[in-house]
Amino acid sequence: MEKFLNDILNILNEMEAIDPIILDMSKTPIPTEYFIIITANSAVHMKSLREKLVRYIKNSELPLIYYDKGEGHDWLLIDAGDVVIHIFTREGREFYDLEGLWIDAKRIDTVKR
Secondary structure, eight states: OHHHHHHHHHHHHHTTOEEEEEEEOTTSSSSSSEEEEEEOSSHHHHHHHHHHHHHHHHTSSSOOOEEOOOSSOSEEEEEETTEEEEEEOHHHHHHHOHHHHTTTSEEEOOSOO
């Protein structure tokens, strides 16, 4: 799983995703290992991030269970089984506050993994 997290973080850094956070969800009732939460700077940026991440997942060993295909939303979700990626607008991230909701989940260091 470490390789997938590193690859995803590299993609996010390359595409200038804002404030990436990884939460270890293994000790929560949510049936996934990790949440990756990021902010995009525009609708175009959200779409680009989604497309690049979906392409990566399709070419990896991670299952692509679901992803939001729409546009114009404050929150896009990519479910890859053990990793769920949340792409937010700045307003959406503040409103839904997943980091606050899952305050007890362990944060994984995202700096140059």
